[in-house]
Amino acid sequence: MSIVLPFLALLLAGAFVAYHRMKLVVWTVISAALLAACWFGGVQQTAVIVAAAIVAFVSALVLLPFLRKPLITGPFIGVFRKVLPPLSKTERIALETGSVGFEGELFTGDPDWNILLNHPKPQLTDEEQAFLDGPVEELCRMVNDWEITHVHADLPPELWAFIKKNRFFGMIIPKEYGGLGFSALAHHKVIQKLASISSVVSSTVGVPNSLGPGELLNHYGTKEQKDYYLPRLAEGIEVPCFGLTGPFAGSDATSIPDFGIVCKGTWNGEEVLGLKLTFDKRYITLAPVATLIGLAFRMYDPDGLLGDTRDIGITLALLPRDTAGVEVGRRHFPLNSPFQNGPVRGKDVFIPLSQIIGGPEKRGLGWNMLNECLAVGRSITLPSTASGGAKAGAVITGAYARIRKQFGLSVGRFEGVEEALARIGGKAYKISALSQATAAAVDRGDVPSVPSAIAKYHCTNMSRECISDMMDIIGGKGIILGPRNFAGRSWQAAPIAITVEGANIMTRSLLIFGQGAILCHPWVLKEMKAAQDEDRKAGLREFDKALFGHVRYGISNAVRSFWFGLTGARFGSAPGDAYTRRYFRKLDRYSANLALMADISMMTLGGKLKFKESLSGRLGDVLSHIYMTSAMLKRYHDEGAPSAEQPLLAWAFHDSVHRIEESLSAALRNFPIRPIGWLMWALIFPFGRRAEAPGDRLSRRVAALLMSPNEARDSLARGVFLTPCENNPGGRINSYLSKAVMAEPVERKFLKALKTKGIEALTFATQLDEAVAEGVITQDERTLLEELRAITLDTITVDDFEPHELRAASYYDREGQRPAQVA
Known part of the structure; x- marks a missing residue:
């Protein structure tokens, strides 16, 4: 055991220094102190000497520029130029015209969350x-x-x-x-x-x-x-x-x-x-x-x-x-x-x-x-459009699910519907935070190339998923078009946003990680520019700085990934409050995982990486969900950390981290160089995947928020048009929610009486007459039930038309008569 101790000391010192991103000279000093302790502590001296030789060799090779540049940097820059992904003029312009905001922190493996939280709260004049x-x-x-x-x-x-x-x-x-x-x-x-x-x-x-x-x-x-x-x-x-x-x-x-x-x-x-x-x-x-x-x-x-x-x-x-x-x-x-x-x-x-x-x-x-x-x-434009549709859809569908009854129960109480409502609410919360975050980035003067691609792809895609769940919940109300339909046109229009301003498949598989890995990485773009510098001497000098900064960064992310995987990211300092601190620690873990994967992928695949679109898309998903959850946490703290919104934040966060681990898992299982994939799996998932999708209990809480008047629901609905006017059927349905909730106890009492009190009337009006006459309900309660019946009817009623109202105008001749061939 004494033979192993010096080398274990070097390893622990290296892990400590790498985790905290200290310089190599600190590792040298700590290692020397530990080896001295081993020497005087009776550890086998030959092992201490060998370990000391290793420290001396590594330190001299890396810390002394006259050794480092000819022996390491010079040969490596030649290799780097060969594996450097060839950039077309188009790609070069795309990289040079973009700017980097907080998303750059996510590629460091150790984000400075105070930068994000100290951004001013977005506010209108x-x-x-x-x-x-x-x-x-x-x-x-x-x-x-x-x-x-x-x-x-x-x-x-x-x-x-x-x-x-x-x-x-x-x-x-x-x-x-x-x-x-x-x-x-x-x-x-x-x-x-x-x-x-x-x-x-x-x-x-x-x-x-x-x-x-x-x-x-x-x-x-x-x-x-x-x-x-x-x-x-x-x-x-x-x-x-x-x-x-x-x-x-x-x-x-x-x-x-x-x-x-x-x-x-x-x-x-x-x-x-x-x-x-x-x-x-x-x-x-x-x-x-x-x-x-x-x-x-x-x-x-x-x-x-x-x-x-x-x-x-x-x-x-x-x-x-x-x-x-x-x-x-x-x-x-x-x-x-x-x-x-x-x-x-x-x-x-x-x-x-x-x-x-x-x-x-x-x-x-x-x-x-x-x-x-x-x-x-x-x-x-596109993220804001998705936000408006998703937020309005969430609260209107929640109201519909509470008002609409089947089998004597609000349809929103059925667990299958609760699952769909939770998905709508959680994704609407994500879309709202993400779309606002990218708008705020523009106001800060950024040209957010990577965040804009993230927002475009994920906002439009999640909006399409929301409207799909909405259509499942509202059923016939959604498929019968007409003035009373609040969802059908959104369902039809959903693929438009998916298609325009860069098709979503291309945005995911080429742009998000493809741009992010170079533009947001703290060292890669510097290395690329140095390697291509026509002044070879200046290029070598700048490449040397970037290379060893990159090496230190890469080792740190490997150590951090392994440590976070072992501990489940339960330890370490983090910003936020008692509720969100654990969320920030998890994001520290996934940031380290992303940075490690990006480095290994670029190092081992080189120029071939740009053609590995499945891998690029999965790593883009990781980056996207880290950025998205960052935006949600920023929004939550900007709003004063309202406890009422915690179920929405929790659902959205757990959904995202589950997707992050799914994407990492798929990227590792399909990594083109299989042994490298196995090694990275051991570093990232030493105990396997642990993140789970939001559970039933949390989904039930989110669904309940959408189906009841409350502070969190009002916050989610803020900024959309819900005025209950004639041309806004969704607004009318939403306005009925509080009345429906208030009437429910009376409704339950009345329905129970129909079964137990021997009321024999068959129509609703005569049943109410009999219930009042027998003292089951009061006259005021009768009025409440009549109002409930009226708002329920307006909620569920669909449109019908005369045949000519559905025909295109071109069906008729100029005199308004049907053409002879179809008469």
């Missing part, structure tokens, strides 16, 4: 809140989603006029140009509220405030372009759209075949230098009604009119709709969610160079510009 309470509320009251989706297949003229008059299209345009100049948080809140009543209205408002001429001009436009176009966009004089996607270039936007040739032509009666554009775009939201078209194309200068570069690259320009040669095609019809969407085409369309967004100086920089704006758009 008084002006922004007044806009939500005023014009946004009024617009929601005007919305009749059935008329929009079935009768008009468009917003009615009065909605278009109201939106333009109140400058909904100018939320992101600065006040100096006539816009509202709102924060990203306000933008999020507006879209969230509109989406809770109509996805057509929310997308109509959202697109001009997302990727498009307004945002691009605001960031990159020339003074002349801003002065002319931004006021017109803010006032709704111009309706914008942006043409990016084409038939032969969907998610792969850099492969667009649309082109512009530099040439001379006539513009406003004068010969000027410009571009002759040929393009074919589709899926362009607002194209059918747009007056100003933003266009992405590849710019060429074959005659060298601008210089020596022939293939200038992706460029962005503005085309007024009435430009000669521009053709706006007929409308697309996206899944019974008929927002304005269609194709835009043009052949040999001439525009001057002054129509390039940002002027001729910005030629060829379109992909950079798009990456920055796409990140912002994905951070706001």
Whole structure:
């Protein structure tokens, strides 16, 4: 045993130093002290000498630069260059245009949670809140989603006029140009509220405030372009759209075949230098009604009119709709969610160079510009839309499940329904926190490439899962379309958000971890830049710093992963309160696991990793759920740590950590190099997987929150349109909840009397008469039961129609008569 002690001392000293991320010199000092104790403590001296030699060799090799650089760094940088994943120009631009916020901490394996918790609580200004309470509320009251989706297949003229008059299209345009100049948080809140009543209205408002001429001009436009176009966009004089996607270039936007040739032509009666554009775009939201078209194309200068570069690259320009040669095609019809969407085409369309967004100086920089704006758009519009639908769906479905009775019991009391309600509530809580977190990141000045991809993918995917559970619970109420249906159109529209702004499959398997592993990692991007530095001496110096920082970091994460796996992350300091401290410790564990997996994957697979999409997708899921749970904990503490919300937080947290361990397990079991996978399993799961999905008791508590008036339910419902007006059936159902709960004791008494008191009447009204006459219920209780019957009827009633009301207008001839062939 004495022979082993010196080496065990070195191992324990190394583990202690690595866990606490101390420098190698500290390990050297601690090891020397322990070996001295062994020497004087009677330990076998040969073993102590060998251990001391190991310490001396490692310390000298690593701590002395004149040994370290030629013996380790120099040879390794050559190997690194060979295994370095080849980055295309497209990928390089995507990495360079993004910025890193708190998500970068999650790749360290030891996140500084105080950075997250010290971010200011996201708050609206008084002006922004007044806009939500005023014009946004009024617009929601005007919305009749059935008329929009079935009768008009468009917003009615009065909605278009109201939106333009109140400058909904100018939320992101600065006040100096006539816009509202709102924060990203306000933008999020507006879209969230509109989406809770109509996805057509929310997308109509959202697109001009997302990727498009307004945002691009605001960031990159020339003074002349801003002065002319931004006021017109803010006032709704111009309706914008942006043409990016084409038939032969969907998610792969850099492969667009649309082109512009530099040439001379006539513009406003004068010969000027410009571009002759040929393009074919589709899926362009607002194209059918747009007056100003933003266009992405590849710019060429074959005659060298601008210089020596022939293939200038992706460029962005503005085309007024009435430009000669521009053709706006007929409308697309996206899944019974008929927002304005269609194709835009043009052949040999001439525009001057002054129509390039940002002027001729910005030629060829379109992909950079798009990456920055796409990140912002994905951070706001789609996550906010998902949040509005999920939050409204959670509380309305909870009210429905309490009011709707089957077998003499609220359907929400059945365990199968409780499970579905819990999933809806927990995921709505996640979506709400995640969408707000990404909006807050934009307001802090970040260009959140990785968080925006996380939010886009997970918010839209969880929203689709929520509406699926909603449809299961409400049954026939959901599948019979009509003015009383509050869920059917959301069910039909769910795949739209999954598809747009980067298909979800691509976002998960390529973007989240693919960008995160390089952009957010504390050392990899530094190593890549150093390895590619043309100044070899400076590159070697910077690579040396990054390499040994990376090595220390990697060893630390291996130790931390193993320790957390052994202890279940039950020990160690963590922020938060007595309730959330354990959650932060768990996230410390999964952060270390992610960092370890990222390092090992990049080191062993090199450039092949970018083609291992299943592995990338699973590690992306790990990163996503760590980020998501961080956002939930931030929200919880920002709200003052309300105990009423703890069941929602607990369900959402346990669901996420269960998914984290599932994803880690799948990644390890399918790791391309099997022995490496087995070794990492031993470090990450020394006692196997331990996280479990939320249990029945917790699910029951979440379901109960959705089915009863309470503080947590009100908090979840905040920010969505629940005013119980004629055109808002979901709002009416939600408003009935407190009345239904108040009437339940009387209802139980009445139903019991029907069985035991010998009431012989058959209709509801006569049964009430008899119950009052026999003293079973009072007259006031009768009124309460009559009101309960009325609100229940409104809750469960579905629509019916005359046959001609369901036929398309094109079914009739111009005189309103049925065509002869179908008469």
